[in-house]
Amino acid sequence: VFHLREPSAPWGGGWLWRPGCFPGVPEWRWGSLPPPSHHSPPPGALWICCRVERTNILKRKFLTLLFVKTKWRLCCVSVSYVERCQQHRWRCAAVTFTCPDGGLCQSWVGAIAEQLAAITSRPRRLLIYINPYGGKRQGGRVYEQKVAPLFAQAAISTHVIVTEHANHARDHLRTDAELKKYDGVVCVGGDGMFSEIVHGLIWRTQMDSSLDPNSPDETLTSCSLRIGIIPAGSTDCICFATVGTNDPVTSALHIIVGDSQPMDVCSIHHNNTFLRYSVSLLGYGFYGDVLTDSERKRWMGPVRYDFSGLKMFLTHHYYEGTVSYLPARGVVGTPRDAARCRSGCVVCQHNGPKPSERAEKYETDDCGETIRGKFLAINAASMSCACPRSPKGLSPAAHLADGTTDLILVRKCSRFDFLRHLLRHTNKEDQFDLNFVEVHRVVRFRFMPRHCQSDSDLELDLLENGKRQIFGQICRDHPACGCAPAYSSWNCDGEILTHTAIDVRVHCRLIKLFARGIEEPQVFEDLTNPCAI
Ligand SMILES: CCCCCCCCCCCCC/C=C/[C@@H](O)[C@H](CO)NC(=O)CCCCCCCCCCCCCCC
Ligand SMILES: Nc1ncnc2c1ncn2[C@@H]1O[C@H](COP(=O)(O)OP(=O)(O)OP(=O)(O)O)[C@@H](O)[C@H]1O
Ligand SMILES: [Ca+2]
The missing domain is CATH 3.40.50.10330 (Probable inorganic polyphosphate/atp-NAD kinase; domain 1)
Structure with a gap:
C-alpha cells in the first residue's frame, strides 16, 4: 500500500492508495490523513509514505514536484515529479489521484500549484x-x-x-x-x-x-x-x-x-588585450592541434575529434615555451585528490566565497613559478572536463567553483608513454602518475612560446642548458631565419585562439548554470x- 500526503499542506492531506491493492481500486486514490510527522520536506517536494505490509514499517520519500494538472473533467489530479534513473538521468514521472468530489480535486490542484508558484x-x-x-x-x-x-x-x-x-x-x-x-x-x-x-x-x-x-x-x-x-x-x-x-x-x-551551480571562468589576455573566456579546457599542443585539424572535418560530425586525435597522436609534435604560474594558496584540495567535485561540494564552499581576498594577495605577490621546457601538451582545466570520451575528465579532481584551474604539463616523451597517459583518461589509473606529467592548481598563469621569446631570452635558455655550441641550429629554427617554427594554437573551449602568448586568470564563480x-x-x-x- 502506498500512501501519499502533503505534510505541511494548508489544504490538509491525504493518503494515496496504489491501484490493484484493493479490489475495486483501479486508480491511485486518496483517503483520510495519517498522523502528522515531525519531518518537513524541502520546497516543492512531496512526501510519499509507503507502508510495507509485512513489517508494518513506513518508508518515506521526498519527491521534487514538477507540475500538477486536472485530468478527465476534474475527477483526477495528475502530479508530475522528478524520477531519478540510472547514470544521473532524470525523467518526469506522474501519479494520478482520483476523487469523486470535483471541488476537492480543484482545491488540491490549486494548493499544489500555489506551492509550486511560491518557489522563486x-x-x-x-x-x-x-x-x-x-x-x-x-x-x-x-x-x-x-x-x-x-x-x-x-x-x-x-x-x-x-x-x-x-x-x-x-x-x-x-x-x-x-x-x-x-x-x-x-x-x-x-x-x-x-x-x-x-x-x-x-x-x-x-x-x-x-x-x-x-x-x-x-x-x-x-x-x-x-x-x-x-x-x-x-x-x-x-x-x-x-x-x-x-x-x-x-x-x-x-x-x-x-x-x-556557480562556475569559475578564466579570462585570457594577450598584451593587455582581451582574447576570450574559458570555462573548460584551454589546451596548447596536442588539444590545440586536434581542434585545428578537426575544424576542417566538421562535416564528419563528432567523430572528427577521434580522426584528428589519432592523426595528431601519430604526428607527435612537441613545443617549446615558458609557463609561469601563481599556485593557488590558502585553498583546500589538490589536483591529485581522490575526492571529486560533486553536488554541494565542500571544497567549492570553502574556497569559493573569498576569491577577492585571494586575488588581492596574489596581485602584490609576484613570486610565481616558472618552467621552461619542451611539451607535448599544456592544458588548463578549470573543471574536470569529464565527457563521454573521458568520463573522469582531463583533471578528475578539478572543481567547478573553487576559483582555481589545474595546469597540466605533459613534457616531451615517447609515443608509447603519451599513449599511456591518454589511455589513463579512460580508465581508473592516475594520468598524472607519470614522470613526464606534472599538475599544479593555480589562480593565474602565463605562457610564452619559444618562437615569441626575445633573442636575449633564447640565449639565456641556451646558457642555462649549457648548449651554446648548438646556437647555429637553434638560430635556423627561429622565425627570423625564415624557417617555419613548430608551434601550436590554443584550444579554448573548442575555439582556436588568435594568439599563442597568453595571460590567464581565474575568476571565481563568474557565471551560474x-x-x-x-x-x-x-x-x-x-x-x-x-x-x-
Ligand atoms: C586511446 C584513447 C585515448 C582517448 C583519450 C581521450 C582523452 C579525451 C579527453 C577529452 C577532453 C575534452 C575536454 C573538452 C574540451 C572542450 O572544451 C572542446 C569543445 O567541445 N572539445 C574538444 O576540444 C574536443 C577534444 C577531443 C579530444 C579527443 C582526443 C582523442 C585522442 C585519440 C588518440 C588516439 C590514439 C590512438 C592510438 C592507437
Ligand atoms: N547558425 C549557425 N551556423 C554556423 N555556425 C554556428 C551557428 N550557430 C552557432 N554556430 C557555431 O557553431 C560552433 C559549434 O557549435 P556547437 O558547440 O554547438 O557544436 P560542436 O562544436 O559540434 O560541439 P562541442 O562544442 O560540444 O564539441 C560554435 O562555435 C558556434 O559559434
Ligand atoms: Ca575550478
Missing part, C-alpha cells in the same frame, strides 16, 4: 538559442520534441532564436537582448554554443558595470542570469561535468526545478528512512 528560484521566462549546426545537427529537433513540451507543461514562457550564423547568439546577448525580461538563458548546442552565451552575458554584465574587459586585473562582476545547456554538440563536456550525463530531458528538468553538480547516490534528496508506525 524556478524560471518563468527563458531566452533560448538553438544552434542548428552543432554536433549531429539535431538541436532543433531535440528542442521541439523533448524540451519544448516540458517547458510548456511547467508554464515557462520561451523566446526561441534559431541562430543563423556563428556568434549570432553572442552578439544578440551583448547588445540587443532585453535581459530584464528573462530569468535565464538556454543554449541548445555544444560547448562552442555555450561559450557564445558565456561571452555575450559576461560582456554585457561588465559593460553594465562600467568595467574594462581588456584589463586582466579587473575584478569582474558575476552574471546574474543563469545559463541552461540542452546538450546537442560533439563533446558537451560542460553539461556532462555539471549534470553527470548528456541528456536533453535531464537538463530540461534541472532548468525547470531552478537549480543553480541551471545545474546542481553531479549527484552522489547518497546525497539524493529522496530519503527512504524507515520508521515504525
Whole structure:
C-alpha cells in the first residue's frame, strides 16, 4: 500500500492508495490523513509514505514536484515529479489521484500549484538559442520534441532564436537582448554554443558595470542570469561535468526545478588585450592541434575529434615555451585528490566565497613559478572536463567553483608513454602518475612560446642548458631565419585562439548554470528512512 500526503499542506492531506491493492481500486486514490510527522520536506517536494505490509514499517520519500494538472473533467489530479534513473538521468514521472468530489480535486490542484508558484528560484521566462549546426545537427529537433513540451507543461514562457550564423547568439546577448525580461538563458548546442552565451552575458554584465574587459586585473562582476545547456554538440563536456550525463530531458528538468551551480571562468589576455573566456579546457599542443585539424572535418560530425586525435597522436609534435604560474594558496584540495567535485561540494564552499581576498594577495605577490621546457601538451582545466570520451575528465579532481584551474604539463616523451597517459583518461589509473606529467592548481598563469621569446631570452635558455655550441641550429629554427617554427594554437573551449602568448586568470564563480553538480547516490534528496508506525 502506498500512501501519499502533503505534510505541511494548508489544504490538509491525504493518503494515496496504489491501484490493484484493493479490489475495486483501479486508480491511485486518496483517503483520510495519517498522523502528522515531525519531518518537513524541502520546497516543492512531496512526501510519499509507503507502508510495507509485512513489517508494518513506513518508508518515506521526498519527491521534487514538477507540475500538477486536472485530468478527465476534474475527477483526477495528475502530479508530475522528478524520477531519478540510472547514470544521473532524470525523467518526469506522474501519479494520478482520483476523487469523486470535483471541488476537492480543484482545491488540491490549486494548493499544489500555489506551492509550486511560491518557489522563486524556478524560471518563468527563458531566452533560448538553438544552434542548428552543432554536433549531429539535431538541436532543433531535440528542442521541439523533448524540451519544448516540458517547458510548456511547467508554464515557462520561451523566446526561441534559431541562430543563423556563428556568434549570432553572442552578439544578440551583448547588445540587443532585453535581459530584464528573462530569468535565464538556454543554449541548445555544444560547448562552442555555450561559450557564445558565456561571452555575450559576461560582456554585457561588465559593460553594465562600467568595467574594462581588456584589463586582466579587473575584478569582474558575476552574471546574474543563469545559463541552461540542452546538450546537442560533439563533446558537451560542460553539461556532462555539471549534470553527470548528456541528456536533453535531464537538463530540461534541472532548468525547470531552478537549480543553480556557480562556475569559475578564466579570462585570457594577450598584451593587455582581451582574447576570450574559458570555462573548460584551454589546451596548447596536442588539444590545440586536434581542434585545428578537426575544424576542417566538421562535416564528419563528432567523430572528427577521434580522426584528428589519432592523426595528431601519430604526428607527435612537441613545443617549446615558458609557463609561469601563481599556485593557488590558502585553498583546500589538490589536483591529485581522490575526492571529486560533486553536488554541494565542500571544497567549492570553502574556497569559493573569498576569491577577492585571494586575488588581492596574489596581485602584490609576484613570486610565481616558472618552467621552461619542451611539451607535448599544456592544458588548463578549470573543471574536470569529464565527457563521454573521458568520463573522469582531463583533471578528475578539478572543481567547478573553487576559483582555481589545474595546469597540466605533459613534457616531451615517447609515443608509447603519451599513449599511456591518454589511455589513463579512460580508465581508473592516475594520468598524472607519470614522470613526464606534472599538475599544479593555480589562480593565474602565463605562457610564452619559444618562437615569441626575445633573442636575449633564447640565449639565456641556451646558457642555462649549457648548449651554446648548438646556437647555429637553434638560430635556423627561429622565425627570423625564415624557417617555419613548430608551434601550436590554443584550444579554448573548442575555439582556436588568435594568439599563442597568453595571460590567464581565474575568476571565481563568474557565471551560474541551471545545474546542481553531479549527484552522489547518497546525497539524493529522496530519503527512504524507515520508521515504525
Ligand atoms: C586511446 C584513447 C585515448 C582517448 C583519450 C581521450 C582523452 C579525451 C579527453 C577529452 C577532453 C575534452 C575536454 C573538452 C574540451 C572542450 O572544451 C572542446 C569543445 O567541445 N572539445 C574538444 O576540444 C574536443 C577534444 C577531443 C579530444 C579527443 C582526443 C582523442 C585522442 C585519440 C588518440 C588516439 C590514439 C590512438 C592510438 C592507437
Ligand atoms: N547558425 C549557425 N551556423 C554556423 N555556425 C554556428 C551557428 N550557430 C552557432 N554556430 C557555431 O557553431 C560552433 C559549434 O557549435 P556547437 O558547440 O554547438 O557544436 P560542436 O562544436 O559540434 O560541439 P562541442 O562544442 O560540444 O564539441 C560554435 O562555435 C558556434 O559559434
Ligand atoms: Ca575550478
